[in-house]
Amino acid sequence: MARKKIIAGNWKMNMTPSEAVALVETLKPLVVNDDVDVVFCVPAIDIIPAMEAAKGTNIHIGAENMYFEEKGAYTGEIAPNMLKDAGVQYVIIGHSERREYFAETDETVNKKVLKAFEHDLTPIICCGETLTQREQGITIEWVRQQIKIAFLNVTADQAKKAVIAYEPIWAIGTGKVATTEQAEEVCGAIRVCIGEIYDEATAEAIRIQYGGSVSASSAPELFAQPNIDGGLVGGASLKPDFGKIVNYNQL
Numbered sequence: 001m002a003r004k005k006i007i008a009g010n011w012k013m014n015m016t017p018s019e020a021v022a023l024v025e026t027l028k029p030l031v032v033n034d035d036v037d038v039v040f041c042v043p044a045i046d047i048i049p050a051m052e053a054a055k056g057t058n059i060h061i062g063a064e065n066m067y068f069e070e071k072g073a074y075t076g077e078i079a080p081n082m083l084k085d086a087g088v089q090y091v092i093i094g095h096s097e098r099r100e101y102f103a104e105t106d107e108t109v110n111k112k113v114l115k116a117f118e119h120d121l122t123p124i125i126c127c128g129e130t131l132t133q134r135e136q137g138i139t140i141e142w143v144r145q146q147i148k149i150a151f152l153n154v155t156a157d158q159a160k161k162a163v164i165a166y167e168p169i170w171a172i173g174t175g176k177v178a179t180t181e182q183a184e185e186v187c188g189a190i191r192v193c194i195g196e197i198y199d200e201a202t203a204e205a206i207r208i209q210y211g212g213s214v215s216a217s218s219a220p221e222l223f224a225q226p227n228i229d230g231g232l233v234g235g236a237s238l239k240p241d242f243g244k245i246v247n248y249n250q251l
Contacts, residue, residue, distance in 0.1 A: 003204075003205070003207050003229050004035070004036070004037055004207075004229075005035060005036045005037070005207075005223060005229055005230040006036065006037040006039065006163055006207050006209060006229060006230040007036050007037070007038055007039070007209075007230045007231050007233065007245060007246050007248075008038075008039035008040070008041055008062065008090065008092075008124060008163075008165075008209070008230070008231070008232050008233065008237075009039070009040045009041060009233050009234075009236075009237025009238070009242055010041050010064065010092060010095070010211075010232055010233065010234050010237060011040065011041060011042045011043060011046070011064070011237060011238060012043075012064070012097070012234060013043060014043070014238055015042065015043065015046055015238070016045075016046075017045055017046050017049045018049075020042055020043075020046035020049055020050045020053070021049050021050065021052075021053045023238065024040070024050050024053035024054050024059065025053060026240060027040075027059075027240065027242060027243060028053075028054070028057050028059065029243075030240055030242070030243025030244075030246070030247075031058070031059060031242065031243050031246040031247075032057075032058060033058075033246050033247050033249070033250070034058075035249060036230065036246055037060065037230075038058055038059050038060065038246055039059075039060045039061075039062045039089075039090050039124075040054070040059055040060070040061055040062065040237070041061075041062035041063060041064050041090065041091075041092050041124070042061060042062070042063075042064070043064060044063065044064070044078050047061055047063060047083070047086050047088060048086055051086060051087050051088075060089050060090060061087065061088060061089075062088060062089065062090030062091055062092065062124070063078070063083050063088050063090070063091040063092070064091075064092050064095070065078070065091070065092060065093070065095075065098060066078050066079065066080050066083055066091050066093075066112060066115070066116065066121075067079060067080075067112070067115075068108065068111035068112045068114070068115045069115075080115050080116060080118070080119040080121055081119055083119075083121060084119050084120065084121060088121065089121065089122055090121070090122045090123075090124055090163070091116055091121050091122070091123055091124065092123075092124045092126065092165075092232070093109055093112045093113055093116065093123045093124065093125050093126065093150075094106075094108075094109035094112070094125055094126045094127070094146075094150065095126045095167075096126060096128055096167060096169045096172060097172075106145070106146055106149035106150060107149065109125065109146075109149070109150050110149055110150050110151075110152050110153075113125060113150055113151070113154060113162070114153060114154065117154065117158045117161075122161055122162065122163060123162055123163065124163045124164075124165050124209070124232065125147075125150050125162060125163065125164050125165065126164075126165045126167055126211075126232070127143050127146040127147055127150070127164065127165070127166055127167070127190070128143065128146075128166055128167040128168045128169050128172075128211075128212070129142045129143060129168055129169060129170075130169045130170060131169070131170035134168065134170060139168075139186060140185075140186065140189045143166065143186055143189065143190060143193075144189065144190075144193045147164065147190055147193050147194070147197075148193065148197065151194075151197055156198040156199065156201075156202045159194065159197075159198055159202050159206060160201075160202050160205035160206060162206055162207075163206075163207045163208075163209060164190055164194075164206065164207070164208045164209065165208075165209040165210075165211045165232040166183070166186050166187050166190060166208060166209065166210055166211065167210075167211035167212045167232060168182075168186075168212050169212075170212075171212030171213050172211070172212050172213070172234065173213065173234055173235060174213060175213055176212075176213060177212060177213045177214070177215075177218050178210070178212060180221050180222055180225060183210045183222055183225065183228060184225040184226070184227055184228060187208045187210060187225070187227040187228050188226075188227040190208055190227075191203045191204075191206070191208060191227050194206050207229040207230065208227060208228065208229050209228070209229060209230045209231050209232045210222050210228050210230075210231055210232075211231055211232030211233065211234070213234075213235075214231040214232075214233045214234075214236060214245060215236055215241070215245070216236070216241050216244035216245050216248075219231060219244075219245045219248040220248045220249070223248050223249070231245065233245055
């Protein structure tokens with residue numbers, strides 16, 4: 001069965017609640033595409049207003065992070081059941097910015113992935129290499145390690161529902177895009193890795209996104225690759241141009 005494309009916007013730390021509502025209103029008519037699952041991953045404070053604004057549309061509202069405990073003395077964190085109760089379906093886990101600025105590790109990513117599945121949330125699990133790692137020729141080994149740890153104790157049935165976002169760190173917000181060949185090579189290697197951990201059926205079912213300066217012009221070629229099932233889009237998801245990325249197949 002063909003995998004349905006999933007194109008998610010990562011708003012990062014942008015948009016006040018009122019700005020979020022205005023942006024959803026602007027993008028609503030532009031992101032209609034039955035061939036694509038459309039997700040807006042928004043700051044926690046924007047989830048409920050964005051959810052209200054997106055009611056009755058094809059837009060899913062997702063979160064940008066969550067904690068791996070149920071509740072308790074974890075000031076400033078958000079529990080998975082809070083997201084679930086608000087109607088969230090997707091949550092980004094292990095974005096490189098969280099790893100760099102907030103000390104996320106492969107091990108905490110794994111804990112969050114397991115907790116997300118426990119609460120029937122779909123994790124968008126991020127992986128990717130730095131420029132140094134790319135230049136040293138260890139990209140594939142590095143990403144395979146990230147994936148193997150992220151999926152520890154995750155069942156095949158759970159893994160089939162997961163989304164993996166491959167984002168070369170050197171391409172995030174820099175305007176540098178991995179070449180289509182580079183992106184497809186790593187996404188293909190991730191699929192092989194999932195096949196080794198589980199089986200071919202799981203590898204065929206899991207959806208793998210590319211992220212890192214995705215634009216309306218680069219999207220059609222990227223998303224035409226056999227192992228790239230959509231994108232995790234940063235800056236461009238805050239602009240009307242996101243509609244062109246979502247409708248990459250209509251251009």
